[in-house]
Amino acid sequence: MSADALLEVASISAGYRRVVILRGINFTLAPGERLAVIGANGAGKTTLLRAIMGQIPLSAGQIRLAGEGLDSASIAARARAGLGYCPEGRQLFPMMSVAENLELGAAGAGAAARMRRREAVLEIFPRLQPLLGRAAGLLSGGEQQMVAIGRALMGEPRILLLDEPSTGLAPRIVHELYAALARLSAVAILVVEQNARAALRFADRAIVLADGAIVAAAPAAELRDDPLVVSAYVGAGRLAPA
């Protein structure tokens, strides 16, 4: 494991009840790095994020944040330690306003810091400015995703963990979303994606998951046209007409 790694995932295995989903996953994330985790539905991508956030216990291995083991820390403790999590399904507070959603993202900070961070988030997602008073549940999918990422950024995380941010979004919105993420500089990003194209264009490095194990890890640019990715991603059959 490299000494300067911000996040170290060391040989972890995890699953649900009697079914093991992840088997011996190993990787690191450096400060400011952008890592994409891709793979077919059911490959274990979401489970990996859940394991990192402590939503499910590890059956083996360890996860370290800046050298410190996370072990049995609660989800909230991990969030406060610098993991900004945008879970599956976005998990916004649908009946609260966008402003309130953002406010809660920085619940631990003072009022002044909250205002400053909110300005920063609105700079990244200017679309949200006119929507601040609107209930989050009434926004479009793209806007909701922006609120979710914005809320995670309000905690000034060291790492942003994104679970399939492009789900259900039109390609144009996906493009806009990733363009905004590309402008973030201080934060490392771990993005799990079904939409491999978008993720590979955005990331520096990528990991391919299949059946709960890493089958490839390389700079993202190398993986874009790799036939291994194609087959791991779709399981069997063909990807698209040649």
Added chain:
Amino acid sequence: MTRLIIEIVVLAGLALAGVMIALGANAYVVQLLFSTALAVTLAVGWNLIGGMAGYVSFGQVAFFGLGAYAGALAMLTWALPWPLAIVLAASLAALLAWPLGRIMLRLSGIFFALGMFGLARVAQIIVNALAITGGPMGTSIPTAEGPAATAMAMVALATGAVALTMAISRARFGLRLAALRDDAIAAAAAGVDTSRVKVMAFCASAGLAAAAGALYARNVGYIDPASGFAGTIELQTVLMVLAGGIGTVWGPVLGGVLISLLSTVLWARFPTEQQIILGALTLVLAIAMPGGLASIPPLSLWLRRPPLGVFKPTAFTPTAMEKAPAAVAVNGESAVLACRGLGKRFGGVVAVAGVDLAVAPGEILAVIGPNGAGKSTLFDMLSAFSAPSSGEIRFRGAPRGTMPPHLLARAGLARTFQTSRLFPRLTVFETVLLAATSHHPRWRDAEQATSALLVATDLVGDAERFPDALPPGRQRLLEIARALALAPAVLLLDEAMAGMTVAEIARVQAVLRAAAGRGTAIIAIEHVLPAIAPLAMRALVLDNGQTIAEGAPDAVLADPVVIEAYLGVDAMALAS
């Protein structure tokens, strides 16, 4: 089989011991025997609806009180002999439970539990207000014969109640109850008439409680609203089932005996604290041992529900995999399932906006589209789990109308679910058998069809396993097997191949090809096309609830509109 013999011997032994005590022991012990047998009857009766059907009730005491009063009045006003009065009371309660259950069982969880509590209070208020019941003062009933007779009758009733649950747990009805409790929607998709099954369990439960109530009144010779509808009875009943093992056959018997003896001891030594202790015990059990005594080894091994169905390997012949009933065109229509202008809106959101679709027997149609395109909503409408806002559905040559999902399943429309809906407490064999019994009237035929399907889906090795022990891909395989057990004319697959390994996908493809070869029309939703492409004869692309392309898979994939909307703009560069 030996298990059944052991159970019968144990039950007969208990009954015999009861009779011996009733005939030989002193009055105190006979009275103790009576209250123990009463407790067992109540626990077993409550378990039918609260445990086996999964509808926890806090008002079964209503039927106990009803039975007590009905029995008392039948003896007093019509001078019926007491055994007849008891039968009458039980029948009356079971009869009344039918319409009541039809209404109340539309509720579930806390709503049903508290609704029943409310019903019990209404019954108490009514009895309190009527003149014929003696109002708040109650009514006396003559008790001519000694306590031995009623004690023996109570033992007989308890024995009958246990025998009834033993029989249910080994029959088609028990399998359906278990499925209903685990997942009512999946049970309906497997052809189970869930409302009928639960109402029947409710009626049986009510009848047992009423018979117990009538015997109780006969035994004490007196009934008033406070004792007939006592909260203590409700608490003790729930506690007995919880302590013994909710939903098991023998748990309530064990809990009934133990808790009723414990209550008697507590009543003698701590009369004022008795209910605090029983309440605290309920609380502690709910936290620490929700499965009751039946969940601790080795009892868990002995009291486990006997797995149903026998694998019949010799039965695997091509004829066991029968032809889909719709292989022949009906009314001259070539499509077995068709819809026109099908739409669905949730409030202001349009999920599906006017989709036309048709499949012919033996055809495999792929429906693809990005997440949120309306694919699953379309399936819910086609399989009658949700009512369309507009449009028409035709199935096997006739308008489908508002057929309930279980009848549609029996008529040959089977489906799987996007996130697997399996029954945690049914084995792999039972899961498939459940659906097979919806199609085959004879148990043996259902077992044969199940065996054949397990062979075809390569699940034989997992037959005795529970679904949560299977990896995700095999869980999906099991769902497909369950759907195919209905020998469907149409099979709707909702992302059935997501999360499967390459070997599993190959297996599914073979099974689906074979099914299509027998005349089953298949509509498969997939998020990505490749898994289904090699099979599909036609593909339909949905986006924003509308069909944006339809045709041969290759042609559809080359369509720029599809590439733009579904695969995203940058895929165009890749494709060229």
Added chain:
Amino acid sequence: MASIIALVILGLLWGGVYLLMAEGLNLIYGVMKVVNLAHGDLIVFGGLLGYSLFAHAGFTPIAALLPVALVLGALGAVVQWGILERIPLVGADGELRTLLATFGLSYVVSNTSFLLWGGQFQSIPFLQGALRLGPIAIPEGLLACSLAAFIAALLVDFWLHRTLAGKALRATAQSPLGAASCGLEIRRIRIIAFALGTAMAGGAGALVIALVPFQISSGGDLTVQSFTLIALGGLGNYLGAWIAAEILGLAEVLSQYYLGPDIASAIIYLLFIAVLLFRPQGLLGRLGRV
């Protein structure tokens, strides 16, 4: 005519009392999706505690409000921390176990009350005069309780919507995972919510015992009454609960007057079952939920 106006006013004021008793249950349900079946028994416990403070130390119900609420709040925190938190919230199994646990708890609470205070009806003579508005007389005690209910409702509403702590509570109700991702310790928030709910039940009991005599077996009825109210209002819905309380108050007073006490006491249950069957989503649907 005057009698009808009087009945309507009485009904609306009783609605306030019902709201007071149901608010705690509503809060707990809103945040945890747990129906506390011991709720009514906690109201009775609070009322009888208030009665003891009155009988032995001369506390008026208003003075007893705070100490009773504190005791019940502490009790609630212990219950949530020691009992309910040990049961997973998700899944049918969790719901069943929560039901059984709070069912057991209701017997523990009501029979503890029985041990401490016996089985008689108890009441506190307080504000027994009546306010006269022409031909209409309004009992002062009822007015005070109703007023207290509305003030409490407004305070809770303000707290939930205007303070960060209140927002954290609502956030936990709307998405526990989302709240945890924001660094909020949802376990602690749930303990606070449950304690607040039981404190409100206790406070309500301390006030209402000046109005209605309590006896230990009243608990079950109060639970169902409160549950009817919040179900009619749409579980966890504040505005809905308010409207439902008024409907219930009117139904109770009018049926009491026109149909007699026997039928009036059955009306609540019939209404309850009808609500569950025909309007399970509550009067207002999703509008105004926590």
